[in-house]
Amino acid sequence: MASKVQIHVGNVPVGGGAPVALQSMTLTKTHDVPATTAQIAALASAGCEIVRVAVPKNEDAAALPLIVRLSPIPVIADIHFNASLALKAIDAGVAAVRINPGNIGGPDKVEQVVTAAKKAGIAMRIGANSGSLPKHLESLAQKDQAEALVVAALEEVELLEKLDYREFKISVKATHVPTMIRAYRMLASKVPYPLHLGVTEAGTEFAGGIKSAVGIGTLLADGIGDTLRVSLTADPVKEIEVAWEILKALGLRERGPVMIACPSCGRDNVGVESLALVVEERLRSYSEAVEVAVMGCAVNGPGEAGDADFGIAGGRDVGFIYAHGRVLKKVSSETLVDELFVEIDRWLADGMKRPKRLKMAKPAALAMAEASLIPLGDS
Numbered sequence: 001m002a003s004k005v006q007i008h009v010g011n012v013p014v015g016g017g018a019p020v021a022l023q024s025m026t027l028t029k030t031h032d033v034p035a036t037t038a039q040i041a042a043l044a045s046a047g048c049e050i051v052r053v054a055v056p057k058n059e060d061a062a063a064l065p066l067i068v069r070l071s072p073i074p075v076i077a078d079i080h081f082n083a084s085l086a087l088k089a090i091d092a093g094v095a096a097v098r099i100n101p102g103n104i105g106g107p108d109k110v111e112q113v114v115t116a117a118k119k120a121g122i123a124m125r126i127g128a129n130s131g132s133l134p135k136h137l138e139s140l141a142q143k144d145q146a147e148a149l150v151v152a153a154l155e156e157v158e159l160l161e162k163l164d165y166r167e168f169k170i171s172v173k174a175t176h177v178p179t180m181i182r183a184y185r186m187l188a189s190k191v192p193y194p195l196h197l198g199v200t201e202a203g204t205e206f207a208g209g210i211k212s213a214v215g216i217g218t219l220l221a222d223g224i225g226d227t228l229r230v231s232l233t234a235d236p237v238k239e240i241e242v243a244w245e246i247l248k249a250l251g252l253r254e255r256g257p258v259m260i261a262c263p264s265c266g267r268d269n270v271g272v273e274s275l276a277l278v279v280e281e282r283l284r285s286y287s288e289a290v291e292v293a294v295m296g297c298a299v300n301g302p303g304e305a306g307d308a309d310f311g312i313a314g315g316r317d318v319g320f321i322y323a324h325g326r327v328l329k330k331v332s333s334e335t336l337v338d339e340l341f342v343e344i345d346r347w348l349a350d351g352m353k354r355p356k357r358l359k360m361a362k363p364a365a366l367a368m369a370e371a372s373l374i375p376l377g378d379s
């Protein structure tokens with residue numbers, strides 16, 4: 001199911017077993033070079049690996065050479081209806097163009113763009129979108145939008161294959177999550193090319209993030225998808241934050257700490273929500289992939305958080321620090337967070353060695369018995 005073909009968007013491999021690459025799109029007017037490059041820099045700092053910019057006008061195409069030069073990550077030019085803008089973008093040195101071969105002006109124009117892309121050695125993203133299916137597929141779309149998306153994409157694939165061009169990735173985005181999932185599954189069974197995943201027009205940060213996580217996450221869990229964009233009506237940096245959380249949740253990529261926190265319940269002795277926020281804030285300054293659990297009580301905490309690298313379990317006056325499935329320390333509640341970070345820093349300085357672990361988390365009762373033998377503050 002995973003794509004067999006690998007392409008390159010600039011220096012980023014996409015497909016063929018490469019790590020799933022994250023992308024986003026700038027919201028600025030592309031011809032406003034300072035604003036566009038500032039947004040690209042913010043995206044790159046957040047972990048964006050490929051950036052797409054809209055190129056609706058000549059002035060946007062004219063800005064591309066400088067944007068490409070200043071961007072720390074590969075730039076894709078997003079172009080619709082205008083082959084000459086695509087040719088200008090290729091001349092400007094973009095790493096790829098996103099076009100819809102169905103609306104770029106006919107087979108001759110597609111051939112011109114493909115010839116230029118081949119000559120420049122760059123990639124292309126093609127594919128259909130539920131909002132812009134070609135007219136001849138309208139009745140099929142009414143019956144089955146997922147199938148119409150796949151047929152539209154396959155028509156584009158056929159066109160490019162006839163031109164002996166295969167350096168492309170494909171998207172079949174839909175706003176309806178089940179449709180999008182079905183379309184990508186169908187497409188993945190039919191083509192060897194890399195797939196670009198996304199739920200289009202997903203919405204605002206909260207609802208759109210959830211829709212994207214469900215749609216994109218379901219496919220990634222099936223092994224489908226090589227690159228993705230979380231489309232949010234929000235600052236694009238949020239798109240990258242959500243995208244990383246999706247990849248981290250599936251264990252596909254690592255970036256920075258992962259925090260686990262219990263949802264709290266009537267056994268919460270410590271106010272786990274505020275404790276978790278404090279730990280989360282302190283973890284922001286770490287780039288290492290350390291997994292930290294924050295648990296509200298020492299009764300279930302040790303068992304529930306047994307898989308994390310580190311954990312804390314709150315108590316009324318004392319709290320426990322866990323490391324790699326074992327109780328490490330019992331400390332006063334006031335110093336719990338500070339002591340946790342002392343242990344994390346020590347482990348990082350020692351080279352992040354993960355000791356062999358029991359398969360099952362240590363039963364809470366056993367951990368508690370062990371913990372009760374440790375005097376307060378003993379390290």
Ligand code: SF4
Nearest residue numbers: 262265268296297300
């Ligand atoms: S760790 Fe304790 S407080 Fe948190 S949900 Fe589990 S039982 Fe409740």
